Amino acid sequence: MLRKYFRNLFIVLFVMAGTLAHNAYGQELTPHLAHVNKPVKAVFKAPTVVLANSVKNLYKSTLNMSIYHTFGLVSSGVKQFYGLDQGANVRLGLDYGITDNLSVGLSRTSIGKIVTARFKYSILHQMKDNSVPLELAMAGNASITTIQKPFKGSYTVGDRMSFMYELMAARKFSPKLSLQVAPIFAHYNRVYAGQKNNYFGVGLSGRYKLTGHTALAIEYIPEVNKAQGIYNTFSVDLNLETGGHVFQLFFTNAQDLTMQGMLRNTRNNFWAGDFRFGFNINRIFWFKDKPSDN
Amino acid sequence: MSPGKVLAQIYKTEHGYAQFYSRSTLENFTGKSNYLVGQVNLADSSVSFYLDLSTLSTGVKLRDEHMQEEFLQTDKYPFAQFYGKITSPFNPASTDTQHVTVKGKFKIHGVSRHITVNGILKKSPHQLFIHAAWKLQLPDYNIEIPKILFMKVNKVQAISIKATLQEKKKS
Numbered sequence: 170m171l172r173k174y175f176r177n178l179f180i181v182l183f184v185m186a187g188t189l190a191h192n193a194y195g196q197e198l199t200p201h202l203a204h205v206n207k208p209v210k211a212v213f214k215a216p217t218v219v220l221a222n223s224v225k226n227l228y229k230s231t232l233n234m235s236i237y238h239t240f241g242l243v244s245s246g247v248k249q250f251y252g253l254d255q256g257a258n259v260r261l262g263l264d265y266g267i268t269d270n271l272s273v274g275l276s277r278t279s280i281g282k283i284v285t286a287r288f289k290y291s292i293l294h295q296m297k298d299n300s301v302p303l304e305l306a307m308a309g310n311a312s313i314t315t316i317q318k319p320f321k322g323s324y325t326v327g328d329r330m331s332f333m334y335e336l337m338a339a340r341k342f343s344p345k346l347s348l349q350v351a352p353i354f355a356h357y358n359r360v361y362a363g364q365k366n367n368y369f370g371v372g373l374s375g376r377y378k379l380t381g382h383t384a385l386a387i388e389y390i391p392e393v394n395k396a397q398g399i400y401n402t403f404s405v406d407l408n409l410e411t412g413g414h415v416f417q418l419f420f421t422n423a424q425d426l427t428m429q430g431m432l433r434n435t436r437n438n439f440w441a442g443d444f445r446f447g448f449n450i451n452r453i454f455w456f457k458d459k460p461s462d463n
Numbered sequence: 464m465s466p467g468k469v470l471a472q473i474y475k476t477e478h479g480y481a482q483f484y485s486r487s488t489l490e491n492f493t494g495k496s497n498y499l500v501g502q503v504n505l506a507d508s509s510v511s512f513y514l515d516l517s518t519l520s521t522g523v524k525l526r527d528e529h530m531q532e533e534f535l536q537t538d539k540y541p542f543a544q545f546y547g548k549i550t551s552p553f554n555p556a557s558t559d560t561q562h563v564t565v566k567g568k569f570k571i572h573g574v575s576r577h578i579t580v581n582g583i584l585k586k587s588p589h590q591l592f593i594h595a596a597w598k599l600q601l602p603d604y605n606i607e608i609p610k611i612l613f614m615k616v617n618k619v620q621a622i623s624i625k626a627t628l629q630e631k632k633k634s
Contacts, residue, residue: 196509197546203498203515210517211532228524269524344538381533381607410533413525455525 208294212304212341213349215415215451216264216272216289218374219388219404221428224304224339224349226291227266230456233274235262237426239447242437252445260426264289278426285312285427295340304339312427320359328359333429335372345378353390355429368432369393370401376408384408386417392432402431403439417449472506472555474591479626481514483599486617494519494530501626503584503591505555510565512624513544534609535572543571545578553584560585565595574604589630596623 213223216233227233241249241256249255257279264274270291277284287310295304310333318324332355339349351372360366370392378384390402406419422439423431437443479499485492496519501512516537521527531537547567554561560583569578582595599620601608609616 196511198500198502198511198513200500200513200515200542200544202541203500203518205498205515205518207517210528214532231525381536413529453525455523 206296206298206300209297209304209341212295212339212347213376214384214408214410215417215449217417217449218349218372218376218386219406219417219419220402220421220423220426220431220447220449221353221372221374221388221390222289222306222308222335222337222351223374223376224291224306224337226270226289226306227264227272227453228455229266229269231266232454232456233262233264233272234452234454235264235276236260236450237262237447238449239421239424239426239445242443242445243420244442244444256424256445258424258426278430280425281427281430282315283312283427283430284315285310287311302340304337304341306337306339308335308337309333310427310429312429324359331355331357331427331429333427335428337372346375348375349373353428353432355432357429357433360433363396364433365396368429370432382410384410386419390431395432398436399433400435400438402435403444413453415449415451415453417451419447419449420444421447473502473504473631474628475502475631476500476626476628479512479624479628481519481624482622483519484621484623486619488615492521492523492526494521494527496520499624499626501593501624501628502631503593503628505586505591508549509546510549510567511544511546513542515541516543516571517541529609534606540571540573543569545569545580547578547580555586558586569599571599572604572606576603591628591630592626593628594623594625596621598622 213225215223216225217223237260239258241252243251245252260276260278262274262276264272266272272289274287287308289306289308291306293301293303293305295301312331313329333353335351335353337349337351339347341347353370353372355368357366370390372388372390374388376384376386386406386408388404392401400422402423404419404421406417409416422437422444423435425431425434477500478497479501480497481499482493482495496514498518499512499514503510516535517531545567547565549563550566551564553563562583565580565582568575578597580595580597582593585592599622601618601620608618
């Protein structure tokens with residue numbers, strides 16, 4: 170056994186020595202990666218894994234125009250054409266990269282007539298040589314509902330506000346697989362009787378690249394101490410990624426398209442078959458073309 | 464021929480310059496890298512170059528990301544490689560600028576093809592300057608023609624390389 174091992178080792182060393190000697194005399198070079206330490210590219214491809222934020226930020230001077238659209242429950246059956254007839258929610262958004270690490274955005278969501286201002290800041294970038302093994306980012310938003318008057322009596326601007334804060338840690342484990350963990354905290358200034366003001370959840374998500382242009386993504390957001398009748402958000406999605414576009418086609422049990430709403434208001438149980446179809450369109454433009462040396 | 468004499472005819476660099484020039488319907492752009500690695504052996508006429516494609520930069524990070532992730536697929540195919548021989552007559556001792564023809568195998572995106580490249584070389588004490596240019600057809604290498612936003616990139620890419628190689632010392 171041991172003899173066989175040494176014999177094999179000897180053969181390997183012999184072949185290696187032969188290869189080295191061969192190269193030393195001016196034949197074909199064996200390629201090696203350049204020792205340039207750069208951030209790992211495309212840990213995630215879209216600013217959201219499915220509906221919740223990903224660590225992906227916008228590069229400086231790029232604009233992302235996005236449309237998120239979910240329909241009604243597929244389980245509503247043929248009468249509602251599997252959810253396409255009713256229950257739609259549409260979010261229109263614009264986000265802009267101020268620097269390579271900071272982006273800001275405005276969006277409007279139809280259900281709840283919510284206007285949201287958001288930011289995302291990249292704290293660390295995962296580096297090729299693993300000197301930084303993680304991508305770390307934080308995000309936050311302030312949202313205001315513009316519906317007429319859900320409450321009797323006084324309803325101030327402050328009452329209409331809600332907030333979301335999030336820290337995201339992600340790693341691209343291989344060219345195909347990226348995973349993310351993200352604690353999320355949300356606060357509503359005013360809620361209905363019996364509802365909580367504060368919400369806490371942990372986003373667990375991942376992306377698996379299938380081909381050069383397609384990827385599978387999954388997003389699960391278990392919520393701590395959730396109220397009765399509220400379910401954890403689960404979404405499964407197919408990304409179509411081409412230059413300048415990311416299309417996301419998914420099934421989700423979330424109806425609210427703000428992250429605080431996903432924690433507070435997901436009233437369908439994915440595992441009982443109550444999910445809806447939705448799609449996101451991300452269209453990214455860039456504005457400057459400054460030639461630069463490496 | 465003694466080994467010493469052979470070694471003196473080998474020139475090497477790890478910081479050559481490579482670029483591609485791309486025409487498209489909206490704007491033309493250039494991808495550049497200063498990490499071209501190459502070796503030329505004037506004794507046996509062999510020429511070997513490779514480039515880590517992730518070092519190519521077009522000046523727009525988003526475009527670089529699309530190019531590397533989706534079109535060149537650098538995770539899967541990290542290098543462009545060339546290995547060939549100088550097939551035209553040349554004088555290895557001359558310090559004049561010499562026009563040469565190099566034939567060999569070029570490999571990118573997992574596809575190898577035989578190509579012929581014309582270039583120049585010029586020897587100076589302990590150095591060899593080389594410059595070459597050729598046209599690459601993206602479909603020849605199964606590289607999808609990138610459609611980025613409204614613009615469409617031309618299927619022909621003009622490649623050029625430029626490098627000053629240092630004489631390899633006896634080790």
